[in-house]
Amino acid sequence: MTGNKNVWRAPLAGLASVAMLATMGVAAGTANAASASSGDATITFKTDGGVMFSKASADAENKESDTFTVKADKDGSLADEFAAAEAVLPTLKSGAYTGWYEAAGKSEAVLSSTKDDTSRTVYLHYSDNAADIYNVTINTNKLVSGGESSFQVLASDGISTSQVPSQDVQDGKVVKNWKNGNNDFYTNVTDVNSGLEGAANQGTHNIVLTAQAEDAWVVTFSGKNAIKNADSKWDYALYDSENNELAAKGAEYKVDVKKGAAFEGTVVAITGDEGSPKQASKFYTKQANKLEDLAGSEFDPSSITKNVTVYPGDAVQQYEVTFNYNDQRDDKSVVSKVAAGETVAEPAGVAYNYGKNAEGETLTYATNSHGQKVHYEFAGWYTDASLKDDSKYDFSSKVEKAITLYAKWSVTEIGIDFDPNYGVAKTETKWFADGDVFQAPEFSRDGFVIDTWTPAGYETWVNAVLTIKGDELQGRRGNAKNDTLKASVFQAQWVVDPNAKxxxxxxxxxxxxxxxxxxxxxxxxxxxxxxxxxxxxxxxxxxxxxxxxxxxxxxxxxxxxxxxxxxxxxxxAKLVQTAPVKVYRLYNQWNGDHLYTTSSTEYKALAAIGWTTEGVQFNVTDDASFGTAVYRLYNPFNGEHLLTADKDEAKTLVKGGWQSDASGDSLTAYFYAPQGATTGVTRLFNPYVTVGTHLYTTDADEIAKNVKLGWIQEDVLFNVVK
Structure with a gap:
C-alpha cells in the first residue's frame, strides 16, 4: 500500500463499473501495492555528460561529476532537492535546461511538486540550441488544477502528461477542449505533440493553450452508508487510486462529468476499523432502510445524464495476499489486498533478482554451493513454502482468506569460468543448459598451445552430455553414470607449441x-x-x-x-587504457529500437529525422591493441540494432542474415572496450516485443526500473569508462 496505511489501493480504469469498484480493481493491477518508504530517501540527479555538476553532492569537494545526490528533506515535494541540484549546474551560453525526467530519453517529466518520500533517480533534459526548445503556457480558466502553468520543453520530448493540469475543481463545468493562439482546437493538451511547430504562435516557439469550458453533470460520492439507519461507525472514507484521501469518513467528494459521458475516475470507499477494513462492493443512487430496498438502484457510471449522489454499500472483507519472491531483492514480499470472493492479479514480468555485491553493484547471476554461476527462470506461484507440485496456485480461484504465495524458480543454465591464464586475455563464462556438450571455449596464443586445464579432471568431462539437476551440473561420459561437475573455474596451462621454432x-x-x-x-x-x-x-x-x-x-x-x-x-595486462571515444544513444520512437553510435554525424542525422537523443552513455576506445572488440549488428528485416562482445554470437547472427555496421569485413569491431575499465555495460532483453528487444546500460536504476517492467537482465557484456 501507499499513502494511508489503512487503505487498500484499488484502481478502476476506463469504463469499469464503479459499483464493482472493489472487486474489479483487484484484478486490474493491485498486485504491486507496497508500503511507502519510512527510511531515508536519496534523490539522484544525472546528466548526459555534456554538462556536469560542479560537485557530486552538497558536502563533496568541487570536482565535476555527471551525478549529484542529495538526501531528501521529506517536506512533501522535490522543490528543495531540485534547487540544490540546479545550483551546481553551469549556466548555459544559449538554449535552456527544460527539466528533470524519469529517463535520459523521451519519458515523463518529474515535477518539483512530486513527493520526496522515496528514493528516485531523475535525468536532466536540456539543449544549447534555442531552436530545439518550445515555451508552453497553459491557461486553465480555473477549470482544472495541478500540473504546470508555464514551462519549456524540448521538441523531442513534447509535453508530458504530468505537466498537464487535470484535477477537476468541482465547479459544475469541465474542459471541452484547448485552444491555441492560432485558434486551433485540441481535445487534449498532449495532442500538440504531433506538431509543436504548428501549435506555436506563428513565427515563434511559444505555445499558449487556453481551456474551453462546457457545462457538466455533478456526481457526488457520499461517505454515508447506503443503509440509512446504519451506525455512523459504518460510514465510509473515500480514496483515489493512489490512496490519497478524497473525503473523510461520512463526508462527500464531487466530480464534474461531461454530459452524457462516462465517469472514468477511481473512488474507493473503505469502512470498518483499522484491524479489519472493509470495502464497498457497490455504489447506489439512493439510500434505503433495508438492503432489499436498494435493488435496481446500482450506480451505472457508463453514461452520466443528470446530477446524481451515490452511496457506498455491501462492504466485504479484505484479505492480504502476500507474494514472496524467494530471491535476493531487499523486499522479498509484496502485499496486495483483495476483496473477499474476488481474484488476485498475477504479477507480470516476474524475473529473478540476484541482488547486489559488497560494492553495491547489481549482480546478474546467483552462485551455487560449488561456486558456479546460476541463472533462474520463473516457474510459478505456490501456496506451500516447500513448493510442492500440488500447491501451485490457480489465479482463477477466489480469495477467501489471507494467503502467502511463494515464487518457484528453476535453473535454466549454469556458468563455468574458463581462464586463459595469460596476458590481457579475459576469463570467459560459458553457460551450459540441459543437453549441451561440455567443451571449453577456444583460445589462441602465438607460439603456445594449451596442454591441459586445471583443476585436474577436465579431460574426463570433454564431450560429456550435460543435464541440470537442482542447481548442479551433471554429465554422462560415455556409458558411465551421471557425475556432478564441482569445479567453477578451469585455468588453461600453456606449453610452447612443439612445432614452433x-x-x-x-x-x-x-x-x-x-x-x-x-x-x-x-x-x-x-x-x-x-x-x-x-x-x-x-x-x-x-x-x-x-x-x-x-x-x-x-x-x-x-x-x-x-x-x-x-x-x-x-x-x-596491468595497463589501463583511456577512453577518448564517446558512445551516444538514440531511441527510435517508431519501432522501440535503441541505437548506440560513436559517430556524432550519425547522431545528429538521426535526431534530425525524429529519433530521440539520449546523450553520451559511456566512453570507449578505437585502439585494438588491448581492448575487447565490440560488434554492432543490424537486422535489415526489422530495423533492430544489437551490440555484442561475443564473436561467436556475431558470427551466428551474420549467418542468420544480420549485417555488420562496421566497414569492411562483416566481423570488424565497431569499437573496443578499454582494458582496465571498471564500469560494466549490462544487456537487458524484452521478451514481449520483436523489435527493440535489447537495451544496454551502465545505470543500476535503469536496470532495476526495466526489470520491474518485465525486462530480463542478462550479463555484463563489457566494461567501459563512465
Missing amino acids: PEDLKATLENLEKKVTIEKDGKYIKGEDQDDFTAESFDQYVTDYQKYLKDKGNPSTNNDYAKLIDKLETLQ
Missing part, C-alpha cells in the same frame, strides 16, 4: 616489446605526456619494463622466449 618465438617477443611505445627521441615518455593509457599505469609499466630489460639476458631456447613472453604479457 626459436625464431618464431623471438618474433612474437619482439612484437610484444614494440606494442607499447615508451620512448621518444631516446628518452622515456612520461605518463602525463601520452594519451593511450592512464598516466599512473603507463609510468608503472615504464618502470616495470626497464626491470624486464635488465633481467632479460640473452634468450636462445624456446623455453627462454616463452618465459619472457609470459612475463611481458603479464606486465602489459
